[in-house]
Amino acid sequence: MLEHVIEARKASIGPGMDVRRILPFRLRRMLGPFIFMDHAGPVTIQPSAATKMDVLPHPHIGLSTVSYLFGGQVTHRDSTGAQQIIRPGEVNWMTAGSGIAHSERFEDPATLAGGTLEMIQTWVALPEKDEEAAPSFDNYQPHQLPIITDTGVWMRLIAGDAFGLKNDVKTHSPLFYLHVVLQPGARFGLPTGPSERGIYIAKGSVEVSGTTYPAGQLLVFSAGIDPIIQANEATTLLMLGGEPLGERFIWWNFVSSRKERIEQAKADWKAGRILLPPTDNLEFVPLPEDRSRPAGSPPPQALS
Template identity: 75%
Template structure:
């Protein structure tokens, strides 16, 4: 049954880009290995301000960022020299490991003029054995991702294994992550075989055990019989979860199983030891002021990734 309902909170990731933040939450830091979830957009139509929406180069350690677009385009550049235009339905999986920097820029004015930008970004914490791995970036096209359809149900497996689907996306621990679209009245059940599971309602509303839930909420499920989930209208969901990894500390864009590693990452960014993207190295986000917030506390505002 439902263990917790998390309501989205507004956060700013750039001067003109606000997002709905779900994870981390003070009562629930992670769902499986997922430690962060932002929902950006849909962005209202605008012109002439794309640079103010850009997320400048910034660092990560100890996690994988997963960028998934419903609509629009985003240009990713990282310190490996990768430059990738992210398009709807693709999975863009960047593993920071011991350290990487990247930027996300909105360089197509036509997309924003049409109000057509909407994306979900999650962070997946790495197992301890992989926290200091070499950074990588992989783009997976929609054709590489399995899709399942049934009466009123469409789903794409983004990563992991669920409902008998298995994909090509490399993961470091047991998890599932799906994009699900439901017609009004359609029903489905949760994936089985995982100890932690959550549903984020990106659009629409559902009924669970006679109670209605709406867009901008995450439902976290605990032990007990799994309820049937019924769409009250056309609904878009993100399903995610997996096996817990143990305690993780998060500060700004850094995630680690060790507090001292967070402190090292802060100093590495101050001293320029985490390289900037070679094709986007003229500006960056400086280390935020540390207001004595413990390394295990959720940051006040993170960049989108």
């Protein structure tokens, strides 16, 4: 029934910003098209230290970054000229395609001091035909993301297609991504269509087939299995998955079906051929040159 139980690992992406890294995992590099997943927060720091948490302009290729907040707010800027404050219940979907740079700034110190900043960052790999697409950015408001409720269950469709729900979030391959809140004792299932499916327990705990799983775990289920998920307490889940795209290579913030394309992206960033955001172009994250890591081991990724 369960193929993998993945424990989130602590990773640091900057001063004051530790995250729980879920994907990639050594035994499970991807879940459907999802190739990266971080859970940041809740974060509480002094307002004077907020700028130290900023994620400076950095590059991506071959993927879409998806930002979803439980609390707080983050300002996104990218090289298409997009500038967007994302708030809870919204979706920021940025498709890097052939190459984009973006930053994430924490410009509302009050949300940090109050301990309300909490977000999920995922990367969705692109099909080979879309890996070199023109970069784009879209923000989707809560009214564009359908919600359904049942006894003890609240659910929002972040992206894709599940349980008969659809929305206008532009995706490039079959997937589903849901925010689910369960009350104690509530029972819930997984979408039955996709071939790869999992749940990340953000808060609370669930019971599956008599075993309890706490927060900070990603449960990956076998195809064709329809488990019953029961909340032991008030629980928040992210359900995600879809159809696999085939092997992908990942190095720093670059994803591609071709190793040589990642080498080209390294050279492009180093040479300044990937443009910086026009409204945030005075600083950036340099290409990592960490010779202390084992050969072939990727440096830690930026937040998104």
